[in-house]
Amino acid sequence: xxxxxxxxxxxxxxxxxxxxxxxxxxxxxxxxxxxxxxxxxxxxxxxxxxxxxxxxxxxxxxxxxxxxxxxxxxxxxxxxxxxxxxxxxxxxxxxxxxxxxxxxxxxxxxxxxxxxxxxxxxxxxxxxxxxxxxxxxxxxxxxxxxxxxxxxxxxxxxxxxxxxxxxxxxxx
Numbered sequence: 001x002x003x004x005x006x007x008x009x010x011x012x013x014x015x016x017x018x019x020x021x022x023x024x025x026x027x028x029x030x031x032x033x034x035x036x037x038x039x040x041x042x043x044x045x046x047x048x049x050x051x052x053x054x055x056x057x058x059x060x061x062x063x064x065x066x067x068x069x070x071x072x073x074x075x076x077x078x079x080x081x082x083x084x085x086x087x088x089x090x091x092x093x094x095x096x097x098x099x100x101x102x103x104x105x106x107x108x109x110x111x112x113x114x115x116x117x118x119x120x121x122x123x124x125x126x127x128x129x130x131x132x133x134x135x136x137x138x139x140x141x142x143x144x145x146x147x148x149x150x151x152x153x154x155x156x157x158x159x160x161x162x163x164x165x166x167x168x169x170x171x172x
Contacts, residue, residue, distance in 0.1 A: 008037030009105035014097055015043040015073045016125060019142045020110025022076075027140045028108040029077050039079060041086045042100060043070035044093040063090075094128030101133040108138045 013028045015021050025041070032039045045066035051058045067088055074086050089096045101107050109126050126139035 008032070008035040010038045010040055010103070011106045011108060012040040012042055012097070012100060012104040014093060014107075014109045014125060014129075015041050015070050016093060017110070020140075021069075021073055022110070023140045023142045024108045024110035024138075025073060025077060027138065028106075029079055031106070031108075032083060033079060037083070037105075039077065039084050040100075040104060041070060041073055041077075041084065042097065043067070043073075043086070043088045044096045045088065045090055046092070047090065063088075093125060094132060097125075097129055098132035098134070101129075101135045101137075104135055106136055106138065107133050108140060111139050111141045 009032075011028045011032050013021070013024050015025075025039075028039055031037075043066045045062045049060045049062070051060065070086050070088055074084055077084055087100075089100075097107060097109070107129055109129055111126050126137070129137045130139070
């Protein structure tokens with residue numbers, strides 16, 4: 001359950017990688033600060049992975065690393081602690097974010113570096129979120145975060161548009 005710090009919007013950010021997560025969090029923190037909202041940082045992890053054959057099996061558990069990345073992301077945000085919430089969920093990142101998007105006003109993801117080379121302007125996660133999310137989605141390019149005129153801002157086709165988002169984006 002999401003508890004809001006104020007009467008503003010709830011903005012969810014995917015914590016997935018260093019560069020793309022930082023760019024998305026910076027953008028979302030600026031947005032939340034300007035509207036007295038709540039920032040929800042969501043990290044995901046999948047189950048344990050076993051390598052090798054018995055008796056030489058090695059087990060890798062990604063949960064502690066995901067938990068540490070989520071904590072590090074939350075510690076670096078320039079908002080009051082009441083405005084920041086974190087959530088660690090086991091599962092596929094795209095599916096988790098799509099399911100959680102029903103409870104938030106805006107979803108923000110960073111575009112992975114090198115996505116243009118792979119043929120997608122949004123990156124894999126951005127594409128998944130734009131297709132599946134129940135709320136508007138902002139994809140922040142990592143390499144161009146400081147230059148707002150170059151930011152990619154696709155909004156998913158959804159039935160409701162939050163009153164917090166109407167007329168909110170004025171990129172010149």
